Amino acid sequence: MIPNDDFAEEKLAAQLRRLLVSIEASRHAVLPASNDALLKSIVETAAKIFGAAAASLLLVNEEEEALEFKVAFGPGDHDLVGTKFPYDKGIAGYVFMTGQPIATSNVREDKRFDQEFAKSTGYIPNSILATPLISSDDRIIGVMEVLDKIDEAAFDMRDMELMALFAQQAALAIDQSQQTETITETLIHGLRRLADEDGNSAELSDALKNSLGGIVSFAEIMELADLFHDISQLGEAERRACLQVLRVFSEYRKSHSRRFR
């Protein structure tokens, strides 16, 4: 997500607060090595734990008001990734709207149940257990589904409750990972904008982009974000002083070819 031009400092502050709450809730920060790898491992683990033939994970796509398949594991998985459902459609839509898990069976017999969609994937499940992914601040960020319990006709109440616990942890990890990605982008955008506002823009903002682009560590990003947040809370004079320091640093770097270690 690229923040648009009506970017506000409050937005970054809100994202930071959210991230910190999430870290506090899960008692550790997730290193966002790769969001996709994280999602894939969550879905595969869910399938194993619950003895499911297939599993999938949908995340909220706010711009399109849809739930989008991010990972699918099992038969028919090749076509699913990227497929979108409106918020209020089907089993996943119900789970999204209410924040409540649901288990269904005899899906194959039910003519309503996304038959056309299921047929198009070449895979019609018999039983489904769908659970919301709820962030620590009670936003529903997606839906996880396990399909077709191996050796059983349906998922039971115990599966449902265990899956809810599993999904709780998964949601914290996904939320943090997503927000770290967003924060990095927002932070760079925010700093550039700060520089732009100062009038002396292009050069400084390029320099900022270059120096920030190389940051990989989560801790560094958090530290920078924290500082940026603090600075945004200070007065005009402090902000200008800070920009001055950055500008001096940027010029100094340009005049020295070696990178800082």
Added chain:
Amino acid sequence: MTAEESLRPAWSQHFTPDAIKELSAAGPLAKITPSWAWGGSTGKGIRVAVVDSGVEYDHPALEGCVRGGVIIEYDSRAENNYRVKADPKPADLSGHGTACAGIIHSIAPEAEIYSVRVLGRNMAGRVIQFAAGLDWTIENNMQVVNLSLSTALEEFFGLFHDLTDQAYFKNINLISAVNNIPEPSYPSLFSSVISVAAHDGQDPFTYYYNPTPPVEFGAPGIDVNVAWNRKQYLTCTGNSFAAPHIAGITALIRAKHPDLTPFQIKTVLMACASNPRR
């Protein structure tokens, strides 16, 4: 606490066959029997609201029992952030509300069902819509309200506490499914509501009382055949499907004994549960 213990299911474990406690119904309580409580009753004339995803009014399983409804929409520009729209021929967004209504109708065939649709695409308004829907049922003389929804948000504790007390004082029975996710949620854990979790039996009139609340009743909610939207049927599992069983039985009791108040109804329900020994 070991990892194994911490993974124990939170609410439905009171109603597994091994866990159901045998109780005694002594003295006058022993004389309260299902046949006294609801024998011959059809729930005639009792107004039952289903606060949910809507109810498909013309689903064949409902046999025309839906008498009306409203849609609560989130609107950030409106006073209190919501709008109430009349919904004389309700539809159901997901199927879930129709499932609840179908269970109630199968138990109390002459109860009048009202659809209170509080779900929508706008997530920001989720809890506000839910609270407004509950408020509507209180202000519009509903007698039994099925709430297969709840919120875990601490900031709404006070609002729901107030609403459920208002309902209690106005003689309205709120039947609330406990969260399927093992964490506190409101209003299902308030004493002014009748909170219900699922057990795995199939007989609609077999339900259990749990003497160690907050969850007080266990009713069928596992692999239940239910009506679903677009005139279909589905087999579903969840505490959501347990609550309407108790809502239906409550409608039967109220139709037969119109003077009973919410705490008396709860006592009758406890006395007629399948686990007290007579």
